[in-house]
Amino acid sequence: MALAAAAPARVRRGYFECRYGQLHVHHAMAPGGGFEEGTALLCLHECPGSGRAFAAFAALAGRDRSVYAPDLPGFGESDPPPASATLPEYALALADFVDTMRLRRVDVLGVRGGAALALELALARPEQVGRVVLAAAPRAGADAAALRELPEGQRPLAQAVLPARERLARLKARLLVLRPQDEAPEVTARLREALPAARPQELAVSARDIPGEAAPRLFEAVREFLRG
Numbered sequence: 070m071a072l073a074a075a076a077p078a079r080v081r082r083g084y085f086e087c088r089y090g091q092l093h094v095h096h097a098m099a100p101g102g103g104f105e106e107g108t109a110l111l112c113l114h115e116c117p118g119s120g121r122a123f124a125a126f127a128a129l130a131g132r133d134r135s136v137y138a139p140d141l142p143g144f145g146e147s148d149p150p151p152a153s154a155t156l157p158e159y160a161l162a163l164a165d166f167v168d169t170m171r172l173r174r175v176d177v178l179g180v181r182g183g184a185a186l187a188l189e190l191a192l193a194r195p196e197q198v199g200r201v202v203l204a205a206a207p208r209a210g211a212d213a214a215a216l217r218e219l220p221e222g223q224r225p226l227a228q229a230v231l232p233a234r235e236r237l238a239r240l241k242a243r244l245l246v247l248r249p250q251d252e253a254p255e256v257t258a259r260l261r262e263a264l265p266a267a268r269p270q271e272l273a274v275s276a277r278d279i280p281g282e283a284a285p286r287l288f289e290a291v292r293e294f295l296r297g
Contacts, residue, residue, distance in 0.1 A: 075100075075132045076132075077128035077129060077131075077132065078097040078098065078099065078100070078127065078128050078129075078130075078131030078132050078136075079097065079128070079131075080095055080096070080097045080124050080127050080128055080131070081095070081096055081097070081098075082094065082095055082096070083096065085139075085166055085169050085170070086165070086169060087142070087162040087163070087165035087166050087169075088161065088162050088165050089142045089143075089147075089148050089149065089150045089151075089154075089162050090147075090148030090149075091147065091148050092139050092140070092142065092147050092148070092162070092165075092166055093120070093139065093140040093145055093146035093147045094120060094137050094138065094139045094140070094166070095120040095121055095123060095124060095127060095137075095138040095139075095140075096127070096131075096135065096136060096137045096138070097127040097128060097130070097131025097135070097136045098131060098135050099131060099132060099133050099134055099135060100132070106133055106134045106135065107133050107134035107295060107296065108134060108174050108175060108176050108199060108200075108295070109134060109135040109136070109137065109170075109172050109174075109175050109176070110130055110134055110135070110136045110137070110175070110176050110177070110178060110295065111137050111138075111139075111163065111167070111175050111176070111177045111178070111187075111190075112126065112127065112136060112137065112138040112177075112178045112179075112183075112280070113138075113139075113141065113163075113177065113178070113179040113180070113183030113184070113186050113187050114138070114140075114141065114144070114180060114183050115180045115181035115182050115183050115205075115226075116141075116144070116181070116182040116183075116219075116223055116226040116227045116229070117144070117219070117223065117227075118141075118144060118180075118183075119140050119144055119145035120138035120139050120140045120141075120145060121138075121140075121145065122138075122180075122280055122281055123136070123138035123280050123284075124138075125280070125281065125284035125285075126138075126280040126284040126287055126288060128284075129284060129285065129288040130288055130291075130292075130295075134295075137166070137170070139163070139166065141159065141163075141183070141186070141226060142154070142159060142162050142222065143220060143222030143223045143226075144223060144226075149220065149221075149222035150162065150222050151222075152221035152222065154222065154225060155225055156185065156186060156189055156225045156226070156229055157189050157192075157193065159186055159189070159225060159226065160186055160189035160190040160192075160193045161193060163186070163190050164190065164193055164194055167194065167197060172197070173197065174197055174198075174199050175197055175198060175199070176198070176199055176200040176201070176202070176295055177190055177191065177198055177200075177201050177202070177242075178201075178202040178204055178291065179201070179202070179203060179204065180204045180205050180279055180280065181205050181206070181207055181208060181229075181276075182207055182208075182226040182227060182229035183226075184203040184204065184205065184206060184207050185207040185226075185229035185230060185231060185232070186226065186229060187201050187202075187203065188201060188203075188231065188232055188237070188240065189232060191240055191241070191242040192232060192236060192237075192239060192240060195239070195240075195241040195242070196241075198241075198242045199242060199243065199297075200242055200243045200244075200245070200294065200295060200297070201240075201242045201243070201244050201245070202244075202245045202247065202291050202294065202295075203244070203245070203246045203247065203260070204247050204272075204279050204280065204287060204291075205247065205249055205252065205276045205279050206231075206246070206248075206252065206256045206257065206260055207229050207230050207231055231259075231260070231263060234263050237263050237264055240264070243266075243268075243294075244264055244266065244267040244268065245267070245268050245270060245291065245294045246260050246261070246264070246267045246268065246269050246270070247270050247271075247272040247287075247290055247291075248269065248270070248271055248272060249272050249274055249275055249276035249279060250271070250272070250273055250274065250275060251275050251276055251277075252276055257269055268294070270290060272286065272287070272290050273286065274286050274287075
């Protein structure tokens with residue numbers, strides 16, 4: 070049966086261990102049960118948010134690969150990190166999950182703060198992360214008033230920005246940068262300046278609809294890139 074005609078994958082939930090305790094994960098598995106499927110895909114939500122936001126996207130992408138969308142530490146039903154946790158340390162908690170699942174290779178898709186975290190994971194695990202999709206660029210960071218309203222364990226993601234240029238220069242993963250229609254062009258321009266090898270692509274949806282209502286268009290935008 071052709072992929073386009075295949076039924077959406079079933080999205081399940083489970084708990085897995087990481088250095089901060091339990092990680093609650095929404096996941097879909099290709100019908101073949103792991104045989105002859107594409108590289109597993111890890112989807113990282115923005116702040117505030119939950120892996121649940123990727124349910125519709127995972128049902129589509131999960132037809133030919135395993136898809137994992139965790140509630141990031143401190144969000145949803147996942148245990149929180151200590152207040153001192155940094156964004157690179159969040160990335161190491163996700164690396165714990167990758168190790169638990171024994172994933173030799175993984176692609177990563179991130180939205181806003183999740184996009185910054187995707188880059189951190191790719192820098193921490195250059196031999197495991199093959200492709201990274203930034204579905205909407207990280208914001209400049211939350212203001213002080215907004216941060217005070219968040220639990221301490223969520224603040225690093227709310228403040229997430231792109232890694233420093235000298236660290237980005239070490240990035241080995243192939244990179245796709247999607248620009249929603251309501252994102253300022255200079256945001257993508259700054260990304261291209263910092264990441265000259267990045268592949269830019271317009272996405273004719275609003276950033277606020279990613280991934281939720283934009284799941285079908287997001288899937289079509291990343292499908293060929295993830296196939297390699």
